[in-house]
Amino acid sequence: MTSANLSFPRQHARTQRFTLGAPRAFTVSPDETRVIFLRSASGTDRTNRLWVLDPVSGQERLVADPEALLGGSAERLSPQERARRERTREGSAGIVSYAVDAAAELAAFALSGKVYVAELRAGTARALPVPGPVIDPRPSPDGRHIAYVSKGALRIVGAEGDGDRALAEPEDAHVTYGLAEFIAAEEMHRFRGFWWSPDSDRLLVARADDSPVQRWWIADPAHPERRPTEVAYPAAGTANADVRLFVTDLEGARTEVVWDRAAFPYLAQVHWSSAGAPLLLVQARDQRSQRYLAVDPESGETRIVHVDEDPVWLDLFGGVPAWAPDGRLVRIVDEGGARVLAVGDRPLTGAQLHVQAVLDIGDSDILISAVAGEEAAAPEIGESHVYRVNELGIERISEGVGVHSAVRSGDLTVLVSATPDEPGSAAWVVRDGKRLVRIASFAQEPVLSAGVTLTEGGARRIPCAVLLPTGYQESDGPLPVLMDPYGGPHGRRVVAAHNAHLTSQWFADQGFAVVVADGRGAPGRSPAWEKAVRDNLVLTMEDQVEALHGLAGRFPLDLSRVAIRGWSFGGYLAGLAVLRRPDVFHAAVVGAPVTDQRLYDTHYTERYLGDPARQPEVYAYNSLITDDGLSEAAEQVRPMLIVHGMGDDNVVVAHALRLSSALLAAGRPHEVLPLSGVTHMTPQEQVAENLLLLQVDFLKRSLGLSGV
Structure with a gap:
């Protein structure tokens, strides 16, 4: 079936939101002769391959093809690798990440639990005979060694496959060396646990001990024969993993890096370059104070380079x-x-x-x-x-309206640009402002086009995106409204890019005026805007109301029929909307919501709501399942569809089940859609497609639009 014959929900799901086939993960070599990147073979192919581009001639060379390297065998992922991909929100397959040496001549990557190296000039790739399953292989800057993690141990092997040995082995099952602990990967965007010295003679190695962390068990009720998965989950107010750092030489001798870990337990960032000593960023648990520390690799002692403090919180x-x-x-x-x-x-x-x-x-x-x-x-x-x-x-x-990013080395830059008027993104190799070559994308063309209007709504000038049905005319009259936000920290949805609004356009084409609003708490405006939600995440819902009313005079919005849908924080926001403002919102799709703030993780939740032991009233006010959440303000009961993946290890399904129980106890009818075997990402094609269709059906039924 060609893309032209696919429905949008099926195409959207099959192409993983039109990301498959697009080039990504760029590296520019220091000598400016190579651009390394990943790309799958088509817009529906999940398997990424490793490519090298000559920026002068534009010629591409395929360096590593997983199908050839695995001899046609299916890729196998360890539970640790699956968890790592969940943290990075990685839904594709094959080579999903790679690392290079200082000259960008040697690349290393994990594939089906094995270490592979690729000579980027020669265009050859081979496996190294090391114990697996392997996670996060990285070459030394001089290209002579590969460090990697296997079964919680940091190991090293020569680039030719010689001299494999352990540099740091876990003392028990709770300890890992060289891996980012859950909270670092999920909330700090630190996905690594080891760092090479610029001289390739030693490494900084993180040791994470999760024995203090409480244990949760995630079961799949659809498969009662399977054991539940044990998860060390640091919920708000509970213990985090104990994280330490060591300088380790190539024979395994190590020196602990010393700082006040009691006052600054979060190892947020690590940097080691030839421009200075190893550099750490460590944070206090309340994230209102952080220190930049320079490390003496010989003694492990640290000195304070700089101190940041903020009365609200410090971002990374x-x-x-x-x-x-x-x-x-x-x-x-x-x-x-x-x-x-x-x-x-x-x-x-x-x-x-x-x-x-x-x-x-x-x-x-x-x-x-x-x-x-x-x-x-x-x-x-x-x-x-x-x-x-x-x-x-x-x-x-960067030029023109859009969302732009770049990767650079020397005078050579890869500039990636997405615009509101064109689908996908364009990756150009640029030198001195001149475009040399565009890196080919095989991403599919969407079967629909997003006609988005970017504007501002309300007295606070809340950034908004508005989408109307394709071909809408003023004579068609006002439309039922669907608010379609993420609406919270870290999630900017109102962006000047076409593909970001495709799902909203599809909902619009089902007969809705769709509004996406980034209120207070959302990134991309000012520190004060983002930090306004301290102790009060409910403000995010109030800004949805303000944006809606602010747009009503300029767009054909029928305020007597307003629904809201969202996932993750957006799901929480949707639940807030119908529970606390049923006078405004008449139905909600509540996807993977955080309903009880005490059940979400430490670094995220405590940044916004503080310590639950010291501020229980703040947690109660921001919850969906307390008396504050189920306020008597809503004698009007609005239809609510709660959707949650049973395999979610980020926002666990207990959130949805507790909300359902609280609603039942309060006599509030609602619907629950459990997704068996589905995580927070919902990557499965059939699930992603049918989830869109079921939402439309629910929204039309709930707003009395079944015949539309």
């Missing part, structure tokens, strides 16, 4: 902390009401930009991703751009 950012070539500290900090790039003690940006991440640190400038700040001359709703920053000023290098 990609690419920092790091050393500039001259040895100054590079960081992103909230200062003077803005989120700025600072080098040493000097901020290099101001209120005109809201810095998101550091993309590259060059000899004479720093490449950053940023959005226009609140003091920008004109609003750039949903946009994100790439800028060069140095002591002389700021230069935007």
Whole structure:
């Protein structure tokens, strides 16, 4: 069946949201002669292959093909690798990540539990004879060794397969060396647990002991013959894993890195480059204080380089902390009401930009991703751009309305751009502002086109996206409304990119005016905007109401028929909406919601709501299942469809079951759709497709639109 014959739900599911076949995970070699990347063979092929592009000729070479390397055998994943992919939200197959040496001549990757290395100039790949299953293999900067994790031990092997040995072995089943613990991977975006020295003679190795962490068991009731899976889950107010760090040489001798772990238990980031000593970012548990520490690799002693403090919380950012070539500290900090790039003690940006991440640190400038700040001359709703920053000023290098990002080495950049008017994204190799070659994408063309209007709603100028049915005319009259938010921290939904709005457009084509609103708490505006939700996540729902009413005068919105749908935080938001504002919202699809804040993890929940032992009333107010959550404000009972994956180890299904129990006890009718064997990602094709269809059916029934 061709893409033209597929329904949108089936195409959307089969293409994994149109990500398959698109190039990704770019690396530019320091000599600027190679661009390395991953890409599958088509828009429906889940298996990623490793490619190398010549930026001058545009010629591509296939370096590693999983089908050839595995001899046609099916890929096998260990439980540890499945958990790692769940943390990174990785739904594809084959080579899903890789690491290279300093010269980008040797790549290492895991495939079906084995270590493979690829010579990027020669275009050959081979397996190394090491014990498995293997996780996260990484070459040393000089390309002579590969470090990797197997069964909780950090091991090392020569690039030719010689001298395999353990550098650090777990003392018991609760200990791992070289892996990120759950909370680091899920919430800090630290997916690694070991780091090579720039001289390739030793490593920094994290040791995680999860024995203090409470145990939960996740069962699949559809398969009672299977044992439940034991999960060490650090819920709010409970113990985290104990994380330590060691400097380890290539023979296994190690020295512990010393800092005040009682006061700063979170190992948030690690950086080790030739520009300075190993650099750590450690956070206090309340995330209101953090220290940048330089490590003496010989003694393990640390010295304080810088201290950040914030009365609300401190965020973590990609690419920092790091050393500039001259040895100054590079960081992103909230200062003077803005989120700025600072080098040493000097901020290099101001209120005109809201810095998101550091993309590259060059000899004479720093490449950053940023959005226009609140003091920008004109609003750039949903946009994100790439800028060069140095002591002389700021230069935007991305062009046109859209969402842009980049990878750079030297003067060669891969610039990836998504725009509202074109599906997918374009990856261009650029030098000195000149486009050299576009990297081919095999992603499918969607069978529908998103006609999104980016605007602002309400007195707070809440960023919004509005989508109407294809071909809608004013004479068609007002439309039932579907609010379609994520609406919370870390989840920017109102973006100037086409594919981000395809599902919303499909819902619009079922007869709805769809509104996506990024209220307070959502990223991409200002620190104050994001931090307004401290102790009060309910504000996110109030902003959905304000956005809705603010748009009603400009768009054909029938406020007597308003539904809301969401997943994860968006599911929580949907539940809040119908329980606390049934005067506004008339039906809700509540997907994988956090209903009891005490059941979600430490680093996330405590950042926003504090310690549940000290602020139980805050947790009660922000819960869906307490008296605050099931308030008597809603004598009007609104239809609610609760959807949850039974295999979810992030937002466990207990959230949905407790909500259902509380609703039943309160005499509130509702529907529950359990998804057997499904995790937080819902990657299965049939599940993803039918979930969309079932939601439309529920929404039309609930709003009295069954005949529409």
